[in-house]
Amino acid sequence: MAFGSFFPSRSAAALRCDGNGPDTGEDASRDGSTTLSLVIPDPLETAGPSPEAAHVLVVEHERDVDLGLIAGRLAAAGVVVDIVGPERGRDIPGDLGGYDGLIVLGGTMDPVDDDGAPWLPQVRQLLRDAVRDQLPTMGVCLGAQLLGMAVGGTARRIPAGPEVGLVRIRPTGRAAEDPLLGQLGPNGRRALAWHWWEVTDLPDAYLGEPVTVLAESDACPVHAFVVGEAVWGIQFHLEALGPTAKRWASDDPERLVGIGVDPDALIEQVAAAEQELKDGWFPVVDAWIALLRP
Numbered sequence: 706m707a708f709g710s711f712f713p714s715r716s717a718a719a720l721r722c723d724g725n726g727p728d729t730g731e732d733a734s735r736d737g738s739t740t741l742s743l744v745i746p747d748p749l750e751t752a753g754p755s756p757e758a759a760h761v762l763v764v765e766h767e768r769d770v771d772l773g774l775i776a777g778r779l780a781a782a783g784v785v786v787d788i789v790g791p792e793r794g795r796d797i798p799g800d801l802g803g804y805d806g807l808i809v810l811g812g813t814m815d816p817v818d819d820d821g822a823p824w825l826p827q828v829r830q831l832l833r834d835a836v837r838d839q840l841p842t843m844g845v846c847l848g849a850q851l852l853g854m855a856v857g858g859t860a861r862r863i864p865a866g867p868e869v870g871l872v873r874i875r876p877t878g879r880a881a882e883d884p885l886l887g888q889l890g891p892n893g894r895r896a897l898a899w900h901w902w903e904v905t906d907l908p909d910a911y912l913g914e915p916v917t918v919l920a921e922s923d924a925c926p927v928h929a930f931v932v933g934e935a936v937w938g939i940q941f942h943l944e945a946l947g948p949t950a951k952r953w954a955s956d957d958p959e960r961l962v963g964i965g966v967d968p969d970a971l972i973e974q975v976a977a978a979e980q981e982l983k984d985g986w987f988p989v990v991d992a993w994i995a996l997l998r999p
Contacts, residue, residue: 758785759805759997764797764828765790766812766847769952773944774983775808778990784997790824797827801834805997806841809848811942816850816860816902829855835936837912841996842936846900849930849938853904856911856932860902867901868924869966871974874941879917884996885937885989886919886929893920894985896941897950897975903927904938935996943986950975 761779765771765788772779772786779786787804789795801807809832814822828848832855835842844852850860875893880886904927907916914933920941921928928940942949954961954968961968975982 757999758783759994759999760785760787760803761806761808761997762798762801762804762831763788764807764809764831764848765793766810766814766822768792769956770811770813770846771944771949772808772810773942773949774946774986775944775990778987778994782991782994782997784994791822797824797831799827801831801838801840804840805999806843806993807831807835808842809844809851810944811846811848811899814847816847816854825851832856832936833912836914836932839914839933839935841993843993844936844938845944846940846942847902849940850902850904852932852936852938853907853927853930856908856916858907858916859905861905862901863903863925865924867964868898868922869900869961869964870898870971871895871978872898872922872924872941874920874922874928876920877918880919880929883917883919883931885992886931888988888992889920895978895981896943896986897945897982898922898925898928898941899945899953900925900940903940904930937993943989945975946982947972947976947979 759782761784763772763786767790772788776786784806789797809828812822814825816825819825829851832842832844832852834840836856842852844850854860872895873893874889874896876886876889876891880889903925907918907927907930910916911932914936916932917930918927919929919931919937922941925940927938930938932938951972954972958968961971
C-alpha cells in the first residue's frame, strides 16, 4: 500500500471520547472500557468546528497505541484532530499544510524497519518539515525515535535491555526553562516506559535549531529532547493510563515475563498510580496545546 496521497477533509473530523470522558481519551477496544473515534458530524445538527480552532495531525502507527489522555485534553481545548495511519486506512499526508501541530505516536515496529513499515520515511520527512517550520510537535516513544533519526541522531536497541514499567523521569540541567519539561521539578515525575529502542548520538543542532536533551531515567539518558523551541521527542508514554497498560500487558504477557516483568503486577501498579499520572502529565500536555496557533 502506498502512503502519502489520500486523507479525508479535515473540516469533517471531530474528536469524541466515549466511556471515561474527556479526561482520559483512552482507546480500549479489547477490554471495552473506552473508545476514541473519529466522528463525522451531521451537517443538520452542527456547523462543524470553529474556523478559529487549531488543527492537529496525529500519526497513529497502530490502533492499540493511541492518544490516551492526550485525546481528552485536545477535546477540552476544542482542537480538531486528524488521525492518519495504516490501521486507520488513511495515508500519511505529503506535507503539513493547513495544520497547526503534529503528534507522532508510538508503535511496536522498529524505527528502522522501513521495509516492514513503509510509511516511516514519510513520517520522518514530516518531522523534518516540522523542525524547519518550528510547528508545535510531539513525538512519543517510536515518534521520539523517528524524530531523533530525522535530525541526524541514531536509534538503537537498548544495550542493557528493554525499559518497561513505571519509571521516574528526571529533568536534566537544561530543562528548567522549557515550557513542557520545565514542569518536572527537581525530583521529576513517574511515567510509563515501554521501549526496546532508544535515541542516541543526537547532534548539537539541526537546520540551525539547537537540539537539547531535557529528561532522563536511570536506564535511559535521552527520555526527552527538544529541537528548537517547538518540536519535542518524548520517549516515555506520558499519554498512558491504566487501560493502556492493561491492554499492552495482556497482548503479549510472555514477552514481559521474558524480560523479568510481572504483567499482573505492572497492570496493578499503573492503575494505582492513575491519579498521579493525570496530575503530573495533564499540565505538560496542556502546555503543548497552548503553543498551537490556528
